[in-house]
Amino acid sequence: MTDPAIDYAAVFRRLPGMLALLTPELVYADVNDEFAEGAGRTREELIGRYVFDVFPANPNDTEASGARNLKASLDRVLATGERDAMALQRYDVEVPGRPGEWEERYWSPVNTPLPGPDGTVRLIVHRMEEVTDLVRARGRPDGDRTRVLEAELYAHARELQELNERLRQAHARERAVALALQEAMLPAPRQVGRHSAAVRYRPAAGALNVCGDWYDLVDLVGGDRVGVSVGDVVGHGLAAACVMGQLRSALSAASRVAAGPAQALNVLGRYAHVVDGAESATAVTTFIDCDGHTVTYSSAGHPPPLLVHPDGRVEFLDRATDPPLDAHPDPRPRPQAATTYADGAILVLYTDGLVERRREDIDAGLARLAASVRRHRDEDPETLADSVLADLLPPGDATDDTALIVVRL
Incomplete structure (x- = not known):
């Protein structure tokens, strides 16, 4: 609908x-x-200012979490391009004209x-439903029964949110354990022969989303x-960390005695096939x-080095790509290929978290990496x-x- 007579800005301002x-x-x-009225601010006090x-x-x-939760939601939208619906939020707001006086909303x-x-997020539609009156109605003995029941539901949602926050804190502690385990099992950055190398590992967002990826450098x-x-091990957390450690150690040992990389992957x-969680x-x-x-x-089913x-x-x-490690019930010889390089070339190995994006062909991510x-x-x-x-x-x-290794050859 492109009728030039329609004032879409005016329509937006009148939307319920x-x-x-x-x-x-x-x-x-x-x-x-309605946003300006509900927020208790004029348009001039809002437009052009940081949320x-x-x-x-x-x-x-110090325990107020509304601002922190909202920031996390907005960051998720920018990072993923996905809609994010939040649970009921308590968000204290400073009363207009009364500095230092805060109102519970x-x-x-x-x-x-x-x-x-280009597919990137250009704007975020931030919609809020004001439910302060419904929450407060819980304590009104003379309130309408329907409103009281609704307030009960919102209050239970708030209690569930508080429980989720405690679970998040517990998961954060477990995540720290998983990260420590990962650091103990993965090799430290070092020289690769006569050449310098850099390694990077970036864990995924969220509790325990760690340790699925691994890297190794071996003489x-x-x-x-x-x-x-x-x-790359499917999954996250402590279980994935243990599988990662087993596979990395096995490949490190096999590489030292194998005639080439294909034979090392055959052994791996x-x-x-006998490691639970290595599927x-x-x-x-x-x-x-x-x-x-x-x-x-x-x-073995991995994005190609660059x-x-x-x-x-x-x-x-x-030119030597094969299915994942456990794809064949009876392992068969894997392919291998070789290429030459001149001094000063850059070799990059990485995991799919660096190049894959939702709703996008992986070739776009590979092109970004190459550029x-x-x-x-x-x-x-x-x-x-x-x-x-x-x-x-x-x-x-x-x-x-995301795991990344950069080697200057």
Whole structure:
């Protein structure tokens, strides 16, 4: 409907319910009349201002979680492009014209993204339902019975939210244990032969969303050779951490005695069949011969390593791709391939959290990765790794684990 006679701005301002449009920087771009009235602010006091400057957390209540929960919801919308409906929120609001005096309010917010032509979130529709009166009606003996019952439901929702917050804190403690376990099992950053390397691990958002990904760097026998690998275990948390540790250790040992990366993955595939929780696990390993300037590689269902040559030419190592580790009941020989490189080339191994996005073909993520590494190829590995993460990971909390290894050859 494109009738130029329709004043859509006027329509928006008259829409029922409390509605606001937020920019990706969480600044009010517009609000309707009911939002301004319900918030107790004029449009001039809202538009162009940061949400949490207008409605900061109550400094007198250290347990107030409304502002924190709203910020987390808005960040999730920006990071995922998905609608986020929040539970009932208590959000203390400073009374207009009375500095330092705070009023207890109850809102039920829903945040919906409006994508632009490129698919990124251009605006967020922030809708709130004011339920303060319903919550307060719980204590009115002369109140309407229906209103009291509704207030009971909202009060129970608040109690459930408080329970969820306690569970979140408990999960956060368990997540810290999982992260400590991961750090103990994964190798520390170090030199790869004569060459410098950088490793990065970014856990997914949420309690226990850690330890699904792993990486390994191992010295190989016979000349100046090293093995560099990454892998991905389905799932998160302590159970995934244990599986990750078993697979990483098995591949590290197999690489030291295998004739090549394909044979090392053959051994790992057989082992994965007897490890509970290793279903659909993926891995890719590369054997780097620093004297012969070759990279030999094999992949078990994993995104291909990236080799960026000194002149900027991009090469995805995708000529030896096979199904995940446990795909075949009777393991069969896996393929392997080799390529050459010149001094100064960059080898990048990573897990799918770096390149995969919902509702997007993985080729788009691979293209972003190639462009980022090519653009930053003259940086040292540590700086380059940080640049790649900044270019590719979405703002806010990531929704999947990400492991990354950058090696200057």
